[in-house]
């Protein structure tokens with residue numbers, strides 16, 4: 195047996211014994227990938243095989259792998275000041291520079307930022323902040339959080355309670371009280387009996403119904419991903435959905451939280467995704483792309499109104515929320531360099547342009563008898579396969595279609611995530627036209643090979 199095979203075997207043995215993974219299950223882990231290096235859009239495993247990173251790893255490596263500028267930024271900051279607290283009474287230079295940059299890039303109404311370590315704690319922070327805001331404004335009854343089915347907001351107790359995919363709470367006890375979920379606007383599957391309005395408006399009106407049912411005086415916020423990602427399989431809403439949602443939130447004094455952990459920083463071809471529909475949220479949460487995954491960092495941005503409220507309460511009744519690693523100087527330094535590169539290399543525009551190219555390359559697949567829909571926004575693209583195109587019935591999971599599609603993609607050098615019935619594509623924003631075309635070709639071949647026409 196070769197040295198590399200022995201090394202892999204030893205690593206996997208210890209891994210299986212001692213390492214618990216996100217969404218842990220040994221059945222999926224008997225022959226895991228052991229990644230050893232990355233360069234540009236490619237990742238190399240311990241056997242020396244190289245793949246295009248079709249999902250930017252976990253939707254986050256926007257600038258691709260091996261960017262020396264990001265490593266240098268982290269190194270410089272580690273040497274100068276690896277850590278210092280940012281609790282009230284202290285701050286640091288990279289954090290201040292970063293909020294100035296974010297203020298310039300984000301929705302105009304967003305005034306101030308709090309940093310977390312990732313997306314789940316950003317969700318928790320949004321929820322606590324929304325409730326705190328109403329309490330401080332003399333409306334302590336406004337506590338409930340309305341979210342949507344098929345949404346993913348993270349894995350802490352709070353974030354999993356907001357998440358609209360039940361598996362994420364299964365076996366962990368009940369979701370927290372005060373969370374409820376309305377239908378997703380999923381344009382491929384959403385149906386309504388209403389004839390008086392468009393499907394986008396009908397889907398948004400479900401929020402109004404829920405607010406009225408619960409009582410507006412009990413609802414703090416509505417949380418939504420602009421494009422439903424990991425839970426929904428890249429669901430781009432109807433153009434009139436979010437403008438209507440904004441109106442409903444304003445009408446009933448419900449805060450709109452935009453979870454842009456996947457869609458932030460140019461992934462969809464705009465800096466932040468609600469820009470596509472001319473909507474501004476009250477709270478925006480982000481993570482992933484802010485550092486391209488080179489350092490764990492996330493956060494929330496809040497409106498002027500919310501910032502004013504946080505500033506106005508008495509000291510003893512302050513926003514008692516804090517993480518040791520908030521505004522971590524190294525994370526902030528990496529984020530600053532990452533955002534500078536995104537701007538300098540005009541990668542947001544690039545995401546829009548190459549996203550269109552990918553979508554154009556894949557659209558002909560809709561003629562395939564088992565491809566229900568090809569959809570996307572910027573470099574965030576989904577290909578949904580179905581057992582029956584007319585009824586939109588899904589393949590039974592024991593047929594293993596998703597697994598076969600994934601294997602066929604791997605055989606063509608493309609690594610990505612295939613949910614039960616959606617191929618998710620979100621490559622690094624620095625990807626070349628050539629690699630985009632390779633992905634499109636590989637998806638077509640993989641689907642043809644893995645889903646046999648009966």
Ligand SMILES: Cc1ncc(COP(=O)(O)O)c(C=O)c1O
Nearest residue numbers: 312313314346347348453455456
């Ligand atoms: C929309 C959204 N929100 C929150 C999260 C949770 O982020 P994290 O895994 O960094 O905790 C994710 C993770 O994929 C996400 O996609």
